[in-house]
Amino acid sequence: xxxxxxxxxxxxxxxxxxxxxxxxxxxxxxxxxxxxxxxxxxxxxxxxxxxxxxxxxxxxxxxxxxxxxxxxxxxxxxxxxxxxxxxxxxxxxxxxxxxxxxxxxxxxxxxxxxxxxxxxxxxxxxxxxxxxxxxxxxxxxxxxxxxxxxxxxxxxxxxxxxxxxxxxxxxxxxxxxxxxxxxxxxxxxxxxxxxxxxxxxxxxxxxxxxxxxxxxxxxxxxxxxxxxxxxxxxxxxxxxxxxxxxxxxxxxxxxxxxxxxxxxxxxxxxxxxxxxxxxxxxxxxxxxxxxxxxxxxxxxxxxxxxxxxxxxxxxxxxxxxxxxxxxxxxxxxxxxxxxxxxxxxxxxxxxxxxxxxxxxxxxxxxxxxxxxxxxxxxxxxxxxxxxxxxxxxxxxxxxxxxxxxxxxxxxxxxxxxxxxxxxxxxxxxxxxxxxxxxxxxxxxxxxxxxxxxxxxxxxxxxxxxxxxxxxxxxxxxxxxxxxxxxxxxxxxxxxxxxxxxxxxxxxxxxxxxxxxxxxxxxxxxxxxxxxxxxxxxxxxxxxxxxxxxxxxxxxxxxxxxxxxxxxxxxxxxx
Numbered sequence: 042x043x044x045x046x047x048x049x050x051x052x053x054x055x056x057x058x059x060x061x062x063x064x065x066x067x068x069x070x071x072x073x074x075x076x077x078x079x080x081x082x083x084x085x086x087x088x089x090x091x092x093x094x095x096x097x098x099x100x101x102x103x104x105x106x107x108x109x110x111x112x113x114x115x116x117x118x119x120x121x122x123x124x125x126x127x128x129x130x131x132x133x134x135x136x137x138x139x140x141x142x143x144x145x146x147x148x149x150x151x152x153x154x155x156x157x158x159x160x161x162x163x164x165x166x167x168x169x170x171x172x173x174x175x176x177x178x179x180x181x182x183x184x185x186x187x188x189x190x191x192x193x194x195x196x197x198x199x200x201x202x203x204x205x206x207x208x209x210x211x212x213x214x215x216x217x218x219x220x221x222x223x224x225x226x227x228x229x230x231x232x233x234x235x236x237x238x239x240x241x242x243x244x245x246x247x248x249x250x251x252x253x254x255x256x257x258x259x260x261x262x263x264x265x266x267x268x269x270x271x272x273x274x275x276x277x278x279x280x281x282x283x284x285x286x287x288x289x290x291x292x293x294x295x296x297x298x299x300x301x302x303x304x305x306x307x308x309x310x311x312x313x314x315x316x317x318x319x320x321x322x323x324x325x326x327x328x329x330x331x332x333x334x335x336x337x338x339x340x341x342x343x344x345x346x347x348x349x350x351x352x353x354x355x356x357x358x359x360x361x362x363x364x365x366x367x368x369x370x371x372x373x374x375x376x377x378x379x380x381x382x383x384x385x386x387x388x389x390x391x392x393x394x395x396x397x398x399x400x401x402x403x404x405x406x407x408x409x410x411x412x413x414x415x416x417x418x419x420x421x422x423x424x425x426x427x428x429x430x431x432x433x434x435x436x437x438x439x440x441x442x443x444x445x446x447x448x449x450x451x452x453x454x455x456x457x458x459x460x461x462x463x464x465x466x467x468x469x470x471x472x473x474x475x476x477x478x479x480x481x482x483x484x485x486x487x488x489x490x491x492x493x494x495x496x497x498x499x500x501x502x503x504x505x506x507x508x509x510x511x512x513x514x515x516x517x518x519x520x521x522x523x524x525x526x527x528x529x530x531x532x533x534x535x536x537x538x539x540x541x542x543x544x545x546x547x548x549x550x551x552x553x554x555x556x557x558x559x560x561x562x563x564x565x566x567x568x569x570x571x572x573x574x575x576x577x578x579x580x581x582x583x584x585x586x587x588x589x590x591x592x593x594x595x596x597x598x599x600x601x602x603x604x605x606x607x608x609x610x611x612x613x614x615x
Contacts, residue, residue: 047353048169048403054486055178058189069500070196071147073507074206075140079519082545085207086520087113090548092123092139107544108560116210116254123208143208146216151192153219154392158191158399159184160226166360169403190489191399195392197495200339202503204388210253211385217249219392221262229361331382339384340394342495347394350401366393402488410491418477421498425505432509451601454516462508473501520549523600523608527573528554530596530610536569546575572611
């Protein structure tokens with residue numbers, strides 16, 4: 042029995058989002074997170090430190106490390122890309138040069154999402170209801186409008202923005218997995234004439250995933266390529282109208298590429314990292330609460346629309362445009378749960394959730410669309426007002442309470458007027474007001490209108506944070522300030538031992554200071570006169586494993602506040 046499709050879309054509603062709007066939003070989303078931002082704490086700064094070690098020749102290319110200790114997260118290719126970029130663009134600051142390939146990877150993620158949804162939306166099973174007297178959406182126009190909506194849904198996702206702007210292996214994994222999603226959508230499309238590009242995309246995705254530290258996921262990508270064919274056989278529906286022109290060669294090529302990629306990663310030793318085969322802590326089944334909270338805020342509002350899409354299209358489960366993104370998102374969401382509710386694992390499912398969110402729009406009721414619009418206006422306008430008020434308070438001291446809170450959180454931060462940051466913030470704020478005026482006006486219906494305010498509002502807050510608050514965020518989340526204060530206490534050219542510091546803290550000292558750093562060895566073979574350690578208490582005590590008779594405390598330096606992180610500088614007793 043053929044069930045009627047739940048999508049009802051007119052030709053007027055299938056108009057494309059203007060290209061200049063899409064390009065402008067992409068630029069505003071991508072550029073601020075990479076330009077002017079220091080490497081921030083934890084994964085971002087730690088990965089940059091490994092890239093810096095590779096670029097300067099202090100680390101083995103086949104075993105990326107930081108001061109001789111292997112990188113925390115496995116993934117050869119992302120570290121290589123950052124190191125090659127540092128070497129190639131030596132005239133740029135190293136942190137900016139390392140970000141360039143990751144900006145390209147983010148653009149690849151966005152483009153792959155758009156093209157994947159474009160191919161899925163052109164499938165016969167995805168087409169809206171045909172009207173008795175005509176006027177329904179043309180398949181090509183409908184597909185492009187749906188792809189525009191999917192890209193807006195990806196941009197509007199609350200938890201995605203920070204992770205995709207980091208120079209970490211997670212950004213690379215997301216890009217290559219989305220590329221594999223694109224290749225799968227091309228495999229299903231009856232309008233793709235040349236499959237050489239499809240096979241090439243599949244192989245690039247498989248090798249990229251394997252050399253980004255997840256060869257198990259690369260192999261799964263090759264295996265998932267067979268699922269649409271199995272689904273077609275089970276449903277007895279011709280989801281592959283050009284099946285004769287597309288024998289199992291493409292699927293076999295994708296699987297073969299995955300196998301080769303896994304074999305090469307095994308040969309290089311990447312697969313033996315604890316996290317490389319996909320995820321750790323498989324037995325942590327008590328993480329469902331954390332996973333639920335993560336799903337709620339990380340995927341907002343895309344996750345809510347994706348759930349609605351799953352419900353409204355549930356009777357068409359055999360349709361590839363629904364089945365494929367649901368399958369991929371379900372598997373990746375399950376892996377995020379098994380991994381203890383890690384946001385970096387759930388990140389990989391966001392392009393598939395964006396695809397489902399786009400397919401929900403033709404079935405969304407007008408009242409639900411209006412509610413989402415008003416929520417977006419109130420939420421993002423309120424967020425923008427808070428950002429502006431705190432910035433004004435920091436610069437002028439008025440209102441007094443926000444200014445006092447900033448001074449308490451960052452006692453050594455000195456605000457300064459920077460027109461180069463203020464002008465873009467004013468322009469994006471005026472642009473947001475213009476978007477609100479446009480949305481509340483009477484315009485022709487468009488499939489993507491529901492997500493315009495969400496995507497624009499999130500872009501507004503992101504740009505404001507990366508302009509008005511950028512000096513504060515660099516001071517609070519970066520390592521430049523504390524690293525420079527540590528360097529001022531140690532004479533130039535001295536040998537310094539680091540003990541108990543994280544990879545991010547070591548990377549900050551390497552990049553922001555001229556200190557000659559060495560890792561502490563229990564044997565004490567390295568004789569340095571200075572030692573730097575970090576504790577989380579006010580009490581100055583020698584780190585465990587060191588002879589307190591040999592070291593004298595020289596200085597205690599709080600990173601921000603004394604009740605948090607304290608850096609201790611010791612000098613060897615002569």
